[in-house]
Amino acid sequence: MTSTPTAPASRQAVTGLLARTHVLLNTLGAEWLSAGKAAQLAGTTTTDLRARSEAGDILAMDDIRRPSVRVYFRDALLARMADDQVPASAFDAARYAAPWGVRLPPHEFAVEEAERREQGPQRVWRVEARTRISDPQDPVLRQWRGGDRSRAESAMASEHPQLVAQHQADLDRGVRVQILWAAPARLTGHTMFLAHSFRLASRAGYPVRVLTGERLAALQHAARLPSLMVYPGVVYVLCDTDQGRPDGAIRIDDPGLAEDLDQLLTPLHNQRVPISTFVRDHL
Numbered sequence: 001m002t003s004t005p006t007a008p009a010s011r012q013a014v015t016g017l018l019a020r021t022h023v024l025l026n027t028l029g030a031e032w033l034s035a036g037k038a039a040q041l042a043g044t045t046t047t048d049l050r051a052r053s054e055a056g057d058i059l060a061m062d063d064i065r066r067p068s069v070r071v072y073f074r075d076a077l078l079a080r081m082a083d084d085q086v087p088a089s090a091f092d093a094a095r096y097a098a099p100w101g102v103r104l105p106p107h108e109f110a111v112e113e114a115e116r117r118e119q120g121p122q123r124v125w126r127v128e129a130r131t132r133i134s135d136p137q138d139p140v141l142r143q144w145r146g147g148d149r150s151r152a153e154s155a156m157a158s159e160h161p162q163l164v165a166q167h168q169a170d171l172d173r174g175v176r177v178q179i180l181w182a183a184p185a186r187l188t189g190h191t192m193f194l195a196h197s198f199r200l201a202s203r204a205g206y207p208v209r210v211l212t213g214e215r216l217a218a219l220q221h222a223a224r225l226p227s228l229m230v231y232p233g234v235v236y237v238l239c240d241t242d243q244g245r246p247d248g249a250i251r252i253d254d255p256g257l258a259e260d261l262d263q264l265l266t267p268l269h270n271q272r273v274p275i276s277t278f279v280r281d282h283l
Contacts, residue, residue, distance in 0.1 A: 017043075017089070017090055018260060018263055019040055020042075020087070021089040021264055023037050024041060024078075024088045024089060024219070025215060025218055025219075027041075027074060028215075032071040032074065033072045033073075033074050033077065034069075034071060035050070035069060038071075038074075041077065042077060042081055043086065049072065058072060058076065058077060059076040059077075060072045060073065061073075082221070082222035090260035091219055091225050091226060093257055094228060094237060094252065094257060095223060095226045098226070098250045098252065101253075102253075103248070103250055104248045104250070105247075106247060106248045108248065109236070112251070113229065113236070116231050116234075117170065118173065120173060121174030121175065122174070122175055122232050123232075124230065124231055125178055125179075125180070125229070125230035125261065125262065125265050126177060126229055127179075127230070128179065128180070128182065129226065129227045140155045144189065145190075156196060160203065163200060163203075164204045166204075178206075178265070179206055179207065179209070180268060180272065181209070181210050181275065182212075182216055182224075183195070183212050183216075185217075195282070195283060196279070196283075202275045202276060207269070208274065209268075209269045209270075209275065210272055210275055211268060227240075229249065230261045230262060231258065233253070234253055234254075235254060235257055235261060236252070237252065
């Protein structure tokens with residue numbers, strides 16, 4: 001495997017980023033933030049925020065109840081953080097780090113990922129946020145788009161034994177792969193195709209949960225979530241072509257970021273709806 005020298009994030013940095021995400025997700029619907037929460041979200045101090053607001057960099061106003069205390073406009077603060085590439089979550093951090101990662105073409109990524117799966121017991125995360133992940137020339141997808149969904153579902157179901165074997169091989173090595181799908185708010189025909197694909201993965205034994213609604217919108221405050229594979233010590237940002245074909249990945253060698261993502265994804269995954277429930281309720 002090719003490696004890149006990347007300084008691991010300190011424990012303090014990991015804790016700080018998780019605290020920012022906590023504020024991001026627990027102030028949904030709030031228009032204004034207290035100085036303390038705004039500083040925690042931005043990863044700075046209340047003194048720095050006040051100085052920046054007085055310089056006109058950040059929108060703020062005096063608290064009506066306590067004129068000596070400033071409050072900060074949440075959306076404007078998040079927009080400024082995005083402009084400055086200050087992450088509000090580990091998803092942001094992964095997206096901002098991607099340009100400095102190692103680009104792996106499809107074959108190299110497949111080989112490298114297979115080698116990582118052989119390294120023994122570990123928890124692996126797959127985050128899928130792409131809206132198109134299949135080749136338009138895929139015959140099953142063509143059947144689905146053409147309205148012959150019964151044949152498409154039958155063809156997809158024929159892959160079940162292969163998925164079961166793959167999952168069993170992971171379990172035999174002590175590898176637990178957990179999947180979080182960031183489902184688009186708009187349920188298109190292709191979204192339904194993806195939902196059925198993930199339901200098949202779930203039936204093969206993979207834990208698949210669906211992230212939707214306000215929490216997904218909050219995490220996508222700056223841009224769509226990146227699609228990721230997260231292993232201990234390393235993060236892969238998944239790439240695809242304009243036609244929707246998988247196109248390898250960008251590897252980020254950063255144990256701190258990998259730990260951030262693991263600690264963020266664990267509660268997100270546990271609190272989201274299973275794919276079976278999502279399919280039943282929406283399709």
